[in-house]
Amino acid sequence: MALGINGNGSQYLRVGDLARLTGKTVRAIHLYEELGLLEPATRSSGGFRLYHPAAVDRVRWIDLLSGLGISLHETRDVLDRWWKSDHGPEAMAELRELFNTKLEETRENIRRQQELERELVDGLAYLETCRVCGEPGTVDCCVHCTQDHGVGREPALVAGFKGTRDGARRTPRPALVHVEEHRSD
Amino acid sequence: MALGINGNGSQYLRVGDLARLTGKTVRAIHLYEELGLLEPATRSSGGFRLYHPAAVDRVRWIDLLSGLGISLHETRDVLDRWWKSDHGPEAMAELRELFNTKLEETRENIRRQQELERELVDGLAYLETCRVCGEPGTVDCCVHCTQDHGVGREPALVAGFKGTRDGARRTPRPALVHVEEHRSD
DNA sequence: CCATACCCTTACGCAAGGGTGAGAGTTCAA
DNA sequence: TTGAACTCTCACCCTTGCGTAAGGGTATGG
Structure with a gap:
């Protein structure tokens, strides 16, 4: 029923x-x-x-x-201001201000995210070149990789992996440095 | 010294x-x-x-x-995986995967933020038209505003303001409906 | 030897947006 | 009248990236 x-x-x-x-x-x-x-x-x-x-x-x-x-608190704040305002145009002005602030924030967020996107794309491009590095064996080899990866510089995102837990390079660059010296010779 | x-x-x-x-x-x-x-x-x-x-x-x-x-936990996870991997190419593959995932996430974020940007711009455009609404007096008038704001539809962001705390319209559309009928008459 | 700046561990607090009970009361249909 | 499903009000738990003590030890110049 x-x-x-x-x-x-x-x-x-x-x-x-x-x-x-x-x-x-x-x-x-x-x-x-x-x-x-x-x-x-x-x-x-x-x-x-x-x-x-x-x-x-x-x-x-x-x-x-x-x-x-937009957070719940923000939403509540703006609703409260809207409700407690008894003058229409005034309330509308506040709303405009809020939207403008939010718009700036949003555009800033977009900028930062696009920056991250670029970093990621660069990092991926760099890692792609690792694929043709042959079979370097252990990560140690990658860490000490001195090959020219075709990309100008090591992307910042990738560079951070090259260290041990204490921040130092995994080893004080042992024999491979000589290899590079051989190469650039 | x-x-x-x-x-x-x-x-x-x-x-x-x-x-x-x-x-x-x-x-x-x-x-x-x-x-x-x-x-x-x-x-x-x-x-x-x-x-x-x-x-x-x-x-x-x-x-x-x-x-x-990127959260600290995420960073730690990827560092851990990197460190515990002893095979270079394998670790690089994981890194690529992570970057790819992150890249998708980032692009999704950008999409959403751009959506918000559009909503905000639309909302602002709508509110601009309120400015020429004259002096409607109280917010109640805005709430019941039936004027054509030149924008096709009320933007979703703005529409949400038209209600009381219990979600209902501020009043069951009292006399103003008649006013509109007068107008459209 | 002492003052001062620095460091140690432990541990609770915040904001945001809920999750997950506990223990008791309410509605509704059979 | 009963039983199932629903709801009530606390009220504590979780995550993330620290801030901020509390109560005590350390390093170093003078």
């Missing part, structure tokens, strides 16, 4: 229903409430949280923001 | 020296040791950590990686 979504004939959702409909856990929804992001529309006589169906959209919106790297 | 860097005439650095030279804190260096990223070359008779000067490079490398979004 299910009339409502959860078969209780109510227009309201219980946390479990809200959780299922949004793909979040009950705990997560409780957390959103603790943080002031979402409140139940009312409570049942027994104390159960009862949510307005539109709460689904709210939860999805929260999820969207956090998925995009 | 200082002979060494720290005036103790030793070839070694103490943790404070290493910290100063790398711009990290002593605590951070201790942490790197706890995580197995870096060990002192030896200890003084009194128990002070003594580092090889090359440890500076190691710390800078760790800093580079973490600054680029």
